[in-house]
Amino acid sequence: MHTNSLYQEVILDHNRKPRNYGRLDQASHHAVGHNPLCGDRLDITLKLENEQICDIAFQGESCAICKASASMMTAAVKGRSRTDAETLIHEFRELTTGKLDTGHPHHLGRLTVFSGIRDLPTRVKCAILPWHTLHAALNSIASTSTEANNESTQAVSNHPFG
């Protein structure tokens, strides 16, 4: 795999100018995701009305892959239903772990730019962290970690949010 196919212009652009960056004041859902392996931390706030994500924001310290993934994710799920978001979360996990058959119909669109990460197992968690955190937020789990158990993409841990 050539790394250049991962650090494509679209990813570099979202890293430079992340969309939906910040924190919503009136959030209905919130979660913090951690990747203890690299110290990355991501905070997601969103507003869910009638099962629609009407607004979403993220902030945190992370690598370019994680930040671009978060930026593109927020753009992709904004205005979509909770069910649509969960479908995207599932498909993105499948894409980055090399399990998605891109020959079959899917809903990822430009997010397939992350497909190259499947060849860099140590970086998969960077791309997945925002999605993992979004899943936690939608399910009212305040804090989550990529290392909470072995099945990292499924991992969640309950912490009282204070």
Next chain:
Amino acid sequence: MNSVNISLKSEITSDVDWGRIRADFPILDLKIDGKPLVYLDNAASSQMPQFVIDRLVRYQTKQHANINRAVHYLSEVATQEYHDARCKLQQFINAREDREVIFTSGTTDSINLVMQGYGRKFIKANDEIILTTLEHHSNIVPWQMLANEKGAKIRVVPINDKGELEVDEYEKLFNERTKFVGLIHVSNALGTINPIKRMIDFAHRYDVPVLIDGAQGAPHMSIDVQALDCDFYAFSAHKLCGPTGVGMLYGKAALLESMQPYKGGGDMIASVTFEETIYNTIPHKFEAGTPPIAAAIGFGAAIDYLTAIGLENIAAYESTLLDYATDCLVQIPGVKIIGTAKEKTAVISFTIDGIHPHDIGTILNQDGIAVRTGHHCAQPVMQRFNVPATSRASFAFYNNKTEVDALVAGIKTVQKVFL
């Protein structure tokens, strides 16, 4: 067959053929994605020369059996070779006696042995254990576990902006409750060489034993435990061109004898009944079960190999590499070196403005360059410098200036990608 295939003397000499030594390491011929491997992650693990690989093969093909047990030929050969490896380590660190060298699974295991064998027996509630900001997690967590169990307290020596220990502050931490010091010889994250002799001497004024975590010290300089007068010294084979899965703990005989065993099992006993077990003498008391015999013998071969080159020669050569690499990196705008101690091994931790270390590592890898990125199992050091992580290039004696140039070019590529 037992001899080292390099004709070098172990005194300081300027005419070591480092190019020929590099050729002893077959893995360095690898191409990564078509690019020559530039292996700069030696602080994590070093590579193995053919001499050690051959030794492992010879052991497995001609000498393997379990040790200390049977009367048959192979068992006697394996027992002798395992013992010889211990003696090589004894000489390598200039220990008084071979029974002061205990084989462990690595530095972490060695430290845990001291925590369990010494700490759990002698450290009590309200006692104080001194550690430093530079410690690797492996010399923090065991002592925290002990402190939590006993109600003891951990005191931490601070560092200055260069990443050097504040020795005056260390000395102020001592009082009548101080019962143990855990001290890293060389910082894995920054390369700082600590003034351990001075610090050991000071601790001994208070009759406090000192454990040196030598994981990053032993590979890069000659160690004399009698001259240092340290009470314990620990390191791993795989950072000294040896195999993984084995390391050693040096301990003063009297201390080791006073300690309780850490693991129970075969070989560590003199006699067993269901009423009572009498423990074996040192070092066997601490080597329960079948040890990593092959790895220990490989460890011995690695010691032969390094000794033939000479640790003084290695230290001098690596120092020239460090100076060259430092001079190159400080000239790149946006690159900041974390850890600028006066006394350093050839480790350069750095950050690049606006670019996360993991992105740096991935893009350098594209050019075949292996560096470590992350917190280096030294989160307190990262917190001190207020960075989540760094990239770290760590050099060995088989690296060269061409590889430093490759790193510099790689960093410029990284900056171009993120321009």
